[in-house]
Amino acid sequence: MKRRHVNKAVVIGTIGADAHMIGGWVLEKAFREAGFTVAFLGAVVPQQEFINAAIEIDADAILVSSMYGMGLLDCEGLRDKCIEAGLDDILLYVGGTVAAPIELEKNWPEIERRFREIGFDRAFPNTCTAEEAVQALKTDLGLE
Amino acid sequence: MKRRHVNKAVVIGTIGADAHMIGGWVLEKAFREAGFTVAFLGAVVPQQEFINAAIEIDADAILVSSMYGMGLLDCEGLRDKCIEAGLDDILLYVGGTVAAPIELEKNWPEIERRFREIGFDRAFPNTCTAEEAVQALKTDLGLE
């Protein structure tokens, strides 16, 4: 992927009707500590809000948290909206307990396949620590 | 099998170096309640003692308990000794946690096969209740 300049800025929030925000809150702390600018949108965040915030802070990545199980449904279309908004090369990560059916949630390769299919760059299970998330983004941004 | 007259008498005991006797104690109570004469030999009972007691009370069956895992080893040769002593048609039951390896203990058909091979008529896992034991013997003796 051709990478734009790196701004060390991320958007974090929980998508859809999902009210969980503790994971995002922990991520926010970790990314700030690692020197990132963070737009933390909390929970119950519509797709468009992620994009608006990304534009506002000139984000390198949108970190979508989805805990309540409808992540696959809620994330469909986000990549298209990014492209529409001119954020063609922004990194899209998703993480959490993203799939309601346990058959899927325990079949991580299939989850990753599905998210790649809808334009996400990475998907993280909820055993991912905040430090691991920071590390992954640094790697993808060529920061370390 | 050709059955001799029925005397409603059983020998109960725990074989070999096995010190468990609670199961046998519970069986004793149940068989007495069901109208049987019982010779209860307690624990750590050598093969010959079972046979002596069986002769003494003219038993229909010897109920061998084996809990500590070496039941298969300890029971070998009992049928031969019975035949030697003229108890050709006495019923031989074994029950308890008869096999040390869990692979065997959880493979009950194989346990039964092995005990049949060494001349036992029935083998009971330790989930067998005293009432079930009484019922089985009554059936085999044609009492019900």
Next chain:
Amino acid sequence: MTQKIRNQRLSDEEFQRIRREEVLPQWETGKDIEDLDECIAAAKELSQGKSHALKHQEAEDRGIHLLMPQFGRALTEYTIEGLQHVEAEGLAPDGVWIIFSDSYTRKLDFERAAAGIERSRQEGMSMLNGWPIVNFGVEEARRIRRASQVPLTLNSTDEDGRLASEIALAAGWNGANTRSLQECVAHCKDIPLEEEIRINQYESRLAAIYTEKGVPICTHNACNLTGYDSPGYRSFVVVSQSLLGAEQGIKYQFLENGLNMNLIQDIAMVRVTKRLCQEYTRRFGYDVKFFTGGYPFLGAWPPRLEEANAMIAWNAIIPILGDFTTAILKSEDEAFATPTKEGMAGSVRLARHLLTLMGTQKMPESEESRLEEAMIELEVRTLLDKCLEAGDGDMVVGMCKGVEAGWVDTMLTPWKYNKGKVMVMRDAENAVRYFDPGDIPLPKEVLDYHREKLAGREKKEGRPLDFQMVVQDLQFASILPKRQPPSIQAE
């Protein structure tokens, strides 16, 4: 919101108007329950021998504990299959179900719920995190009612559960909740407390009408909140809600107290909560029967069977030793997805066997428990009385003022009206204490007590308390230990 809301019973006309204009039109299945009397008559028949309220009364009389597992799948077939499996494996007869609806339903987004149902059919898996009761409507809910042997209660908690509860009650389930702050803090983002209370006055009144007409309804009065709240705050939420429900005429309330994992503190919290619910409702002249339940740990769970079993066991033992009427159950699936039927059956078996093992063992009173109770009680009374003072005797007015001013406050919620100045932390015994009480009116002796307890942790860990510990505490029960490979190989 300009309309000023008070703790006052809805008139029959107002109730009927809201029902007709606001609630039933929310989705097309609303029209199947237009005739309320017919619904009540059907519910009466369908809940025969399966009443949540009466089952709890019976359990109390017999001195036994009920088990309350949770389940919900996108399709009716899956849901019924799961209920029957778990009931056969030990839930029936001394159990009660919590059935989840999905989160779209809870946000009244019935279009997406419909899409989720469709998608679930296509994929052959449950793509929703619960059973979309509103989309399926009352006849399907009755089908589930008939398929189960025990009382059913609905968990469709969020801003507005009115239509879901209407359908559930009309199907002979026990549908209603006594909610206000609980919902704002747990699941909402933008709704003002006044509006949430208005919505729930309707739901409470609905439950009361069923009760008055011969179908006793026992509402859930919960304080699951953010999953990480001080026991004083939890208790305050439940007691204040008990007054709101009681005013609407509710006669039975199931006090569903989120557990924090410290045996003495959790039991103290529940005892204080029940006592104050009784005292305050009586003081206002209401007559309500309260039952208690322990809601399992609502923080992050460990993603492995054995650790999850430790959680399941401890979360059942606290309610049993605390003599709560009911132990609510989570399952080994908690870290991954809503419970599977196999997972829930496992929890039921484990908890049932604990009941066998423990007989009627109870936690005795001790100096420690009396002190803990006294501290929680003092905190909660202070808050309650401050509300009543600020509200001129009206709890609703007082609560709203308290939230606005920030002296009613908790830590981690998506709800924008919460000030969030409070910070809690675990002490060495894993009890939840105030690291920073923010603006809540904590009596000095309570604050000193919390500080002393936190100092105990500082001493145990040999390092000063800091914010990093607050963050770590959020995952204290979910991180698995690293493998320790043998340092010396066998020869």
Next chain:
Amino acid sequence: MTQKIRNQRLSDEEFQRIRREEVLPQWETGKDIEDLDECIAAAKELSQGKSHALKHQEAEDRGIHLLMPQFGRALTEYTIEGLQHVEAEGLAPDGVWIIFSDSYTRKLDFERAAAGIERSRQEGMSMLNGWPIVNFGVEEARRIRRASQVPLTLNSTDEDGRLASEIALAAGWNGANTRSLQECVAHCKDIPLEEEIRINQYESRLAAIYTEKGVPICTHNACNLTGYDSPGYRSFVVVSQSLLGAEQGIKYQFLENGLNMNLIQDIAMVRVTKRLCQEYTRRFGYDVKFFTGGYPFLGAWPPRLEEANAMIAWNAIIPILGDFTTAILKSEDEAFATPTKEGMAGSVRLARHLLTLMGTQKMPESEESRLEEAMIELEVRTLLDKCLEAGDGDMVVGMCKGVEAGWVDTMLTPWKYNKGKVMVMRDAENAVRYFDPGDIPLPKEVLDYHREKLAGREKKEGRPLDFQMVVQDLQFASILPKRQPPSIQAE
């Protein structure tokens, strides 16, 4: 037996004579440990950082609990594989092993043990219920010692464990037990108590010699007994044994108290036991350090995973809440066979997570716990003092007289010298009470207390107590509930 035995330290000459003439010749591997000083030197090196005694001291100082799982297979390879697996999965570093020998070894039937080893090789399965330490000898035992990261203790309990303990100690394990009545009642049939005590004076003296020469040995002083004994009897056995061990010079004892499943009673039993061990050893001028452990329920276990997990959890929670140094663990395999490595790893994970969840929570003192302790203490003191009186100040003489006369008695043992007039039964809280105290000198207030508690069960069950209940109690924790098929089918 004509020889009169007293509680008196073996002389060095007598010890050496017994060693040479009675112990080492029991089997051919005895000759590899003839040089005791060499053995002690080797043990010193091998047990570096893996001393049972010092590990316990460290745990007490750090205020943590140790976990103590159990394992043993017919072949050394299988045994090592199992230890390393469980250590990697969470046992190391804060754990200690109990390694079983097989039952032939315990009965000194080394021929059959040899046949069992052979048979195990042929079948590719462990056909023995433990590791035959005597047949394998000291070098194999050292191999196991080197392969493990934590202290090893040997459980080869029966009439005569002297040679097994000699080999274990020489390999840097912790081998010895402080035993007398425990063994007679648990595993023996014909041996007189005098003879059992004589045998174990040797074993205790052996442990003391190692300790005196710089390898501190902490013996197991257990009261597993028949698995179903009154707490008073259990406690009496341990305290009396503590005096016997102390006289031989033992400096550390691990009090291994079999649990009966009632939280308050079990904790009271352990507290009283430790207190009286301290008091009575001091009274006789000995200086001994005591650690405590809870031995899991020794009655019939349930043959299913979830129920077994309930047992595992409750059996770990009692020691944790009771602040015992160590929680001994059983596994989900208990109803079927000696623990598998997977089963034990599971128990370790479960118990470790309970430690995480519970932090430093302890059971506080209460009126109930004080009363229970007072009752147990009164019973045990009465027995101890009666022994000392009958023995003219010599515990050994008194115990022997007590058993002979039947005022030292328990219910269900293969041991022919036990009178067996006592009958115990569970009360409504599953505490163990005297249904019939037989001839034991139970103070009236203790008997009244037990009667009152049993009356509570009578009331709860609504039927008079009878012998049938005694029988049922033996399987109260092992019978699984019947399946409850759905009475109404889904449409």
